[in-house]
Amino acid sequence: CGGNQSPAAKVLKVGAEATFPPFEFQEENSKEYVGFDVDIMKAIGKQMGMEVQIVNTGFDGLIPALEGSQIDAIASAMTITDERAKKVNFSKPYYKSGLSIVVKSDNVTINNFKELEGKRIAVQIGTTGAEAVKKIKDAKVREYNSASEAYLELKADGADAVVNDLPVNEYYLAKGGSKDAKLVGEVLNAEEYGIAVAKKDTELAGKINKALDEIKQNGEYAKIYEQWFGK
Ligand code: GLN
Structure with missing residues (x-):
């Protein structure tokens, strides 16, 4: 490069399981990484004078990738848990979430977590949703690499319910799943x-x-929040 160009910004490699809209996913045509977490990390990178590069990694491979120094950070809608905090350092919380249930529209037997007993439940591997449903009595837990595969299983009647983060369930329903x-x-x-x-x-x-x-x-955080979760 030319001598009078400013030096290239240092790169911050951020691991994310990028099939988790609206937090991290790829734009259909450009394949560009987009989403709430991606924008938050770009804004954080800007403050730090660093360029953010998303490294798409399976959810259960994120902490190992961090431990192996293939990535510098994880921003993947990752819930702060005691178990994970033994292996990584978490930032302050940046988003409040929770688990919820999706069933077929005509399902009248499952109305709450209690009624998941004995049912076939699809979840994403390595997630808090997977951990939670494993504690449900007689539940037949099916683990998939991505949330979208879990929704497909529900659609194909291979599962009675999906348990996943509420904003991701809501996004799925809003984008056509509610049919x-x-x-x-x-x-x-x-x-x-x-x-x-x-x-x-x-x-x-x-x-x-x-x-x-x-x-x-x-005000940058509020702007990004509004963009992804505002009306
Ligand atoms: N928040 C959930 C967890 O941390 C799910 C995250 C995800 O699937 N990207 O386990």
């Missing part, structure tokens, strides 16, 4: 998403938290 499926029951235990970094990367964790505070103060 033959619906949301039922209460939202299970509030969850909070965090950005994960490697245990050893304490400096990066601090920088991300600072940038998160800054984008909340300068």
Whole structure:
């Protein structure tokens, strides 16, 4: 490059399981990574003077990729849990979520988590949804690599219900899923998403938290939130 060009911004490699709209997914034509998490990470990167590069990784492979230094951070609608916090450092929470149930529109037997007992439940592998349904009595849990495969299984009557993060269920229904499926029951235990970094990367964790505070103060966070979740 030319001598009077500014040096290329440092790259922040961010792992995400990119079939999880509206948080991280690929634009149909351009294949560009888009979504709430992608925009939040770009805004954080901007504050840090870094360029964000999304690395599409299976959800259950994200923490191993971080531990193996293939990525610098995870932003993948990842719920902060004690179990995960043993392996990674989480930022402050950046989004409040919770688990909910989707069933076929004509299903009258499942109206809440209690009524999932003995039922076939499709979930995404390695998620809090998968953990939660494994505790349900006699549940036949089917794990898929992506949430979209879980919805397909419900559609094909291979499962009686999908348990997944509420905003993702809502997005699925809003984008056409509501033709033959619906949301039922209460939202299970509030969850909070965090950005994960490697245990050893304490400096990066601090920088991300600072940038998160800054984008909340300068209105950028609210703008992005409005764009993905506003009316
Ligand atoms: N929030 C859920 C979890 O952390 C699901 C995340 C996801 O599938 N991307 O397990």
